[in-house]
Amino acid sequence: xxxxxxxxxxxxxxxxxxxxxxxxxxxxxxxxxxxxxxxxxxxxxxxxxxxxxxxxxxxxxxxxxxxxxxxxxxxxxxxxxxxxxxxxxxxxxxxxxxxxxxxxxxxxxxxxxxxxxxxxxxxxxxxxxxxxxxxxxxxxxxxxxxxxxxxxxxxxxxxxxxxxxxxxxxxxxxxxxxxxxxxxxxxxxxxxxxxxxxxxxxxxxxxxxxxxxxxxxxxxxxxxxxxxxxxxxxxxxxxxxxxxxxxxxxxxxxxxxxxxxxxxxxxxxxxxxxxxxxxxxxxxxxxxxxxxxxxxxxxxxxxxxxxxxxxxxxxxxxxxxxxxxxxxxxxxxxxxxxxxxxxxxxxxxxxxxxxxxxxxxxxxxxxxxxxxxxxxxxxxxxxxxxxxxxxxxxxxxxxxxxxxxxxxxxxxxxxxxxxxxxxxxxxxxxxxxxxxxxxxxxxxxxxxxxxxxxxxxxxxxxxxxxxxxxxxxxxxxxxxxxxxxxxxxxxxxxxxxxxxxxxxxxxxxxxxxxxxxxxxxxxxxxxxxxxxxxxxxxxxxxxxxxxxxxxxxxxxxxxxxxxxxxxxxxxxxxxxxxxxxxxxxxxxxxxxxxxxxxxxxxxxxxxxxxxxxxxxxxxxxxxxxxxxxxxxxxxxxxxxxxxxxxxxxxxxxxxxxxxxxxxxxxxxxxxxxxxxxxxxxxxxxxxxxxxxxxxxxxxxxxxxxxxxxxxxxxxxxxxxxxxxxxxxxxxxxxxxxxxxxxxxxxxxxxxxxxxxxxxxxxxxxxxxxxxxxxxxxxxxxxxxxxxxxxxxxxxxxxxxxxxxxxxxx
Numbered sequence: 035x036x037x038x039x040x041x042x043x044x045x046x047x048x049x050x051x052x053x054x055x056x057x058x059x060x061x062x063x064x065x066x067x068x069x070x071x072x073x074x075x076x077x078x079x080x081x082x083x084x085x086x087x088x089x090x091x092x093x094x095x096x097x098x099x100x101x102x103x104x105x106x107x108x109x110x111x112x113x114x115x116x117x118x119x120x121x122x123x124x125x126x127x128x129x130x131x132x133x134x135x136x137x138x139x140x141x142x143x144x145x146x147x148x149x150x151x152x153x154x155x156x157x158x159x160x161x162x163x164x165x166x167x168x169x170x171x172x173x174x175x176x177x178x179x180x181x182x183x184x185x186x187x188x189x190x191x192x193x194x195x196x197x198x199x200x201x202x203x204x205x206x207x208x209x210x211x212x213x214x215x216x217x218x219x220x221x222x223x224x225x226x227x228x229x230x231x232x233x234x235x236x237x238x239x240x241x242x243x244x245x246x247x248x249x250x251x252x253x254x255x256x257x258x259x260x261x262x263x264x265x266x267x268x269x270x271x272x273x274x275x276x277x278x279x280x281x282x283x284x285x286x287x288x289x290x291x292x293x294x295x296x297x298x299x300x301x302x303x304x305x306x307x308x309x310x311x312x313x314x315x316x317x318x319x320x321x322x323x324x325x326x327x328x329x330x331x332x333x334x335x336x337x338x339x340x341x342x343x344x345x346x347x348x349x350x351x352x353x354x355x356x357x358x359x360x361x362x363x364x365x366x367x368x369x370x371x372x373x374x375x376x377x378x379x380x381x382x383x384x385x386x387x388x389x390x391x392x393x394x395x396x397x398x399x400x401x402x403x404x405x406x407x408x409x410x411x412x413x414x415x416x417x418x419x420x421x422x423x424x425x426x427x428x429x430x431x432x433x434x435x436x437x438x439x440x441x442x443x444x445x446x447x448x449x450x451x452x453x454x455x456x457x458x459x460x461x462x463x464x465x466x467x468x469x470x471x472x473x474x475x476x477x478x479x480x481x482x483x484x485x486x487x488x489x490x491x492x493x494x495x496x497x498x499x500x501x502x503x504x505x506x507x508x509x510x511x512x513x514x515x516x517x518x519x520x521x522x523x524x525x526x527x528x529x530x531x532x533x534x535x536x537x538x539x540x541x542x543x544x545x546x547x548x549x550x551x552x553x554x555x556x557x558x559x560x561x562x563x564x565x566x567x568x569x570x571x572x573x574x575x576x577x578x579x580x581x582x583x584x585x586x587x588x589x590x591x592x593x594x595x596x597x598x599x600x601x602x603x604x605x606x607x608x609x610x611x612x613x614x615x616x617x618x619x620x621x622x623x624x625x626x627x628x629x630x631x632x633x634x635x636x637x638x639x640x641x642x643x644x645x646x647x648x649x650x651x652x653x654x655x656x657x658x659x660x661x662x663x664x665x666x667x668x669x670x671x672x673x674x675x676x677x678x679x680x681x682x683x684x685x686x687x688x689x690x691x692x693x694x695x696x697x698x699x700x701x702x703x704x705x706x707x708x709x710x711x712x713x714x715x716x717x718x719x720x721x722x723x724x725x726x727x728x729x730x731x732x733x734x735x736x737x738x739x740x741x742x743x744x745x746x747x748x749x750x751x752x753x754x755x756x757x758x759x760x761x762x763x764x765x766x767x768x769x770x771x772x773x774x775x776x777x778x779x780x781x782x783x784x785x786x787x788x789x790x791x792x793x794x795x796x797x798x799x800x801x802x803x804x805x806x807x808x809x810x811x812x813x814x815x816x817x818x819x820x821x822x823x824x825x826x827x828x829x830x831x832x833x834x835x836x837x838x839x840x841x842x843x
């Protein structure tokens with residue numbers, strides 16, 4: 035139908051035309067059929083909903099009646115105990131009152147007779163109860179129905195369960211001074227006590243010790259009597275419940291005896307064999323359904339409709355009360371539902387006719403209106419979508435002007451597109467910066483390696499000469515200055531190595547607070563603070579230790595560089611603030627993983643960093659410092675690379691009132707690393723054979739001279755291949771192995787060959803680079819300490835002594 039390319043406008047016109055042609059015919063037909071089916075479904079839903087609602091009402095009512103009756107049943111014994119205890123307490127008060135009034139004025143026997151006559155005349159518990167009295171010797175003192183046993187011992191009086199009744203009374207009263215309960219079996223008053231064992235019924239008694247005469251006063255009542263009263267009360271409560279014109283609650287026992295019904299004539303009759311119109315034994319099915327867990331519904335033909343008196347279809351919910359063996363039920367008559375559904379059907383059909391006429395009249399009007407409204411909106415949509423396809427100026431992709439967009443979804447889409455464009459530009463800038471840093475880092479790393487080898491002679495030869503010169507020699511001062519110059523040059527080389535990404539360094543666990551304090555106490559910091567203009571330091575360190583896994587040299591270098599920069603920013607004097615704290619990072623800064631961090635903040639109140647310089651301050655060799663005063667342009671680059679190597683980050687905020695650099699170090703749970711102290715050369719002396727392997731002759735000479743001075747026997751090799759041949763001829767206690775030895779084997783490859791010749795060969799790795807992946811592989815193979823060139827006598831001596839002392843008992 036459509037060939038080639040086509041516009042939204044053409045597509046819209048074709049679609050609208052098709053819709054207008056088909057809508058009037060098909061939509062009307064489908065709507066009419068749908069409405070008719072909907073009305074049929076509504077009738078079914080209304081019927082089901084009505085039945086469900088009435089069933090739910092019946093179930094709720096029956097549940098309430100069951101709960102009410104069950105509560106009455108469960109309350110029988112507690113209520114009986116309460117009433118019996120109150121009766122005995124009252125009798126006890128009567129006896130106590132008489133004794134109090136007559137004691138001291140009348141003989142005890144006379145007082146006892148007055149108490150007995152008073153209690154025997156009482157009929158507690160609604161008139162059918164009575165009191166009895168025993169003494170603590172089990173002798174019956176008084177009883178209204180056991181006159182022949184008064185004065186005799188009831189020690190062996192036993193009920194049908196084998197319980198010694200009098201003994202239980204006395205034991206309970208003595209052990210419980212406030213009174214206690216006794217359950218026992220006893221015959222009713224009208225039955226001769228001689229038959230109490232055969233015809234005894236469960237009775238709850240309450241006894242209390244009357245101390246003045248060592249009596250036990252008691253009373254009791256039959257549980258069956260209390261239970262029957264509770265049943266009668268429950269039946270009266272259920273019989274009073276009715277709802278609507280036909281709603282009632284029926285009850286029958288497990289034997290089929292009707293206890294409540296709308297038809298009063300059937301109450302008290304046995305209906306166990308009653309049949310409904312379908313021949314179902316109605317009461318038996320109701321009983322079976324009700325005794326299922328949770329009860330259930332049963333549909334049947336009831337024998338009695340309260341309005342017509344005739345049989346009618348019914349759904350009832352029934353549930354049992356297990357303790358009383360009752361089944362309680364209530365239900366809804368289905369004939370009433372069908373009448374209501376018929377009325378509702380007629381009303382729905384009338385409504386459907388009105389809907390059909392009304393809908394047909396307005397359908398065409400709506401479709402015409404939709405066409406013109408849709409056309410207007412579609413033109414606006416095309417206008418706004420044109421903003422997404424406008425040709426950018428100068429061939430660059432530019433942001434979309436969101437202020438011209440009125441459609442919310444298009445505005446959101448444009449904002450997202452602008453954000454993606456911005457992120458793309460930032461990512462490209464970061465990528466270009468990373469490539470530039472990588473290129474500079476590779477160059478710096480190669481230069482640093484060569485410089486370290488050259489600086490070894492400038493640092494180590496003066497150190498060796500100083501060992502041989504007397505303390506008053508005029509040559510000591512020039513040699514010290516030569517060595518100091520070499521160390522300063524080595525520090526610059528260390529900065530270059532830090533710039534070379536991909537290199538690592540030895541890590542120690544240090545307290546960041548202690549590292550800051552050590553620098554603040556150093557001569558270098560003292561000299562900086564004493565230089566004009568007047569600068570003061572405000573120190574705010576965290577109260578608790580802040581353990582971090584770090585390279586101490588590089589962290590100290592960061593502190594030195596930032597404080598030096600801050601001091602240089604205060605050309606007219608001011609304050610430098612150094613603060614540490616523990617922070618929890620959760621998304622900010624975004625480049626950090628969530629977790630605890632140690633935060634070091636170094637700020638000044640100087641003139642701040644210009645906005646145009648901020649994006650470049652971490653670039654290598656970018657500097658705004660005065661020529662000749664300090665710096666190589668690597669200071670902040672070293673900070674940036676160091677923080678990346680430590681899985682942290684550095685952020686900067688600067689205004690016209692000053693700048694603040696924030697350094698985030700991950701907090702570690704590892705124990706602090708013991709600090710290495712400078713030791714006297716005499717303590718570094720040792721013995722043993724050592725093979726020095728290095729492709730640089732000057733490096734071999736320096737290492738050999740230092741080790742000879744320290745007392746070791748030394749041989750040298752100019753390559754890895756030569757070193758392996760040495761080991762084939764003899765074994766050395768230790769090998770000092772350079773890592774980079776072009777063009778032959780490097781240190782890792784050489785060590786792999788060595789341990790095939792002498793498994794477990796001890797070795798120390800040295801390199802002008804910092805520790806890298808090749809060094810780590812060699813260490814995993816068994817090599818020991820890594821020492822970075824240029825090293826001092828102290829550093830090499832400590833490493834050698836430490837490695838040789840391994841595994842020595």
